[in-house]
Amino acid sequence: MKKISKNILIEDLVNLLPESVTYLMEKGIRCLRCGEPIWGTLEEAAVEKGFDDSQIDVFVEDLNEMLSKSDK
Structure with missing residues (x-):
């Protein structure tokens, strides 16, 4: 299973976990x-x-919690 780190490229994060866009936007990171x-x-x-x-x-x-739920 893949794991997200703080060093993940934004592009890779979005490809791995598309719903991360919404999560990050809610935190103020567009x-x-x-x-x-x-x-x-x-x-x-x-x-x-x-x-x-x-x-x-x-x-x-x-x-990572979101990612583990999306894998199920």
Whole structure:
């Protein structure tokens, strides 16, 4: 089973778990803007929006939980 880390590229995250777009938008991280993806990692996108390491760890945990549910 694949696992999401803070170093996952946004493009890979969206391909792996399409519902991550909605989750991240609710957190204030817009993955898609005018049809163009944000380049870089989940961590880079979160830091750019002012999130700290502990908040990023929560995002990773939540996204991995979503991923495990989508595999069932």
